[in-house]
Amino acid sequence: MQGDVRLAVEQGARAIGLIDGAFEYVAPVWHKEILYGLSKGVAVFGAASMGALRAAECHAFGMIGIGEIFAAYASETRVDDADVALLHGPEELGYIAITVPMVNVDATIAGCCTHGLICDREARHLEESARSLFFKARSWNAVVANCSEIASGRANELLRILCHNYVDQKRADAVALIDALRHADAYSPPTHFEFNRTSLWRDD
Template sequence: MKVVFVGPSLPDAAQLRAADITIRPPAIQGDIRRAIDEGYSRIGLVDGGFEYQPPVWHKEILYGLSIGVRIYGSSSMGALRAAECEDFGMIGIGTVFDGFKTGKLIDDADVALLHGPEELGYPALTVPLVNVIATLDALHENGSVPSAQREILEISARNIFYKERTWGKIVCDSGLGTDLLPLLNRGMVDVKRQDARQLLAAMQRASDDPSKETPAWQLNLPAF
């Protein structure tokens, strides 16, 4: 059995998933443990709640890994937890995971965005920093944005609170003029979506058989 916790990173996940993958909303503390208890042997974590809800607990991930459950992470909360739990067997996928693993990304807020509710398809109201960086990198590589402008725009984006970070505010605060705005909107690279699709593909390829591997570490269980 396979399940993926996903929301704003890939709002149309239910239409893109394989038939054997269950889609659930972004995970909060206890959801991973609950999925393990329900018998899921392959779990994908993309999006997760935070700020007003307790986030996914590392210990519930480690519990699953300790009993042979394969747990994948990408894009957002999943990429962050995968970078933190990779040494224990969690499987990280995608560019955002690589950023956290290598230290290029260090802040939880780098993947955060303000979005609408599930009922409306999680519409994005702001731009996550990881998408800003991916977009600026792509536009710089194709010659559309010179190095100096690219650096100014990234600094501008990093200085904006994630709930207020839009392309319009990034450009306004940069002092570079509004002429760049259509280019940035048109050239937007949604790296969180790309990573989430990679996770779905990896889980589709994965065998559903329980792992027989015994980890080299031992989990000390708390009282759940």
């Protein structure tokens, strides 16, 4: 949440990895605190979800983006922040994912196409169906049920294919970030900008 990166920097962190964060009921990590860390020579990595978004927004200042999701946002082939959003369970259940984020939908459908499990027409209909659903309602059952162009007999088979060939791109990118952190000493973030201590930062 907001303030966590600043606190880590002030406690002496030399490398920070940002993967995910809440945004609906609490303030997320602030760009300003990332810039603060970079200005202090801290290597700041981002991937997978909130981390990918912030890395795409701050990479010009030295934040290091990791993974496919970051690359898509950085190249602007993906632009909707909501594509990484999902509904999850409480801490007591390990924050288990309840819905499927759009980035994982796209990765799963692409993988199924590559392996010849679904055709291009089905892929297009499934992607359109998934994107039309609010992130809190986007489950594989809902995606397939919302796809009226696909016959009911094939729908059951598609649901099985999607569930059995699920690609968790967010997890893959998060694992890549953790691996990058193990070699964080090799990164030397540039500090070619002057950190501006605005009134909001000073009053924070």
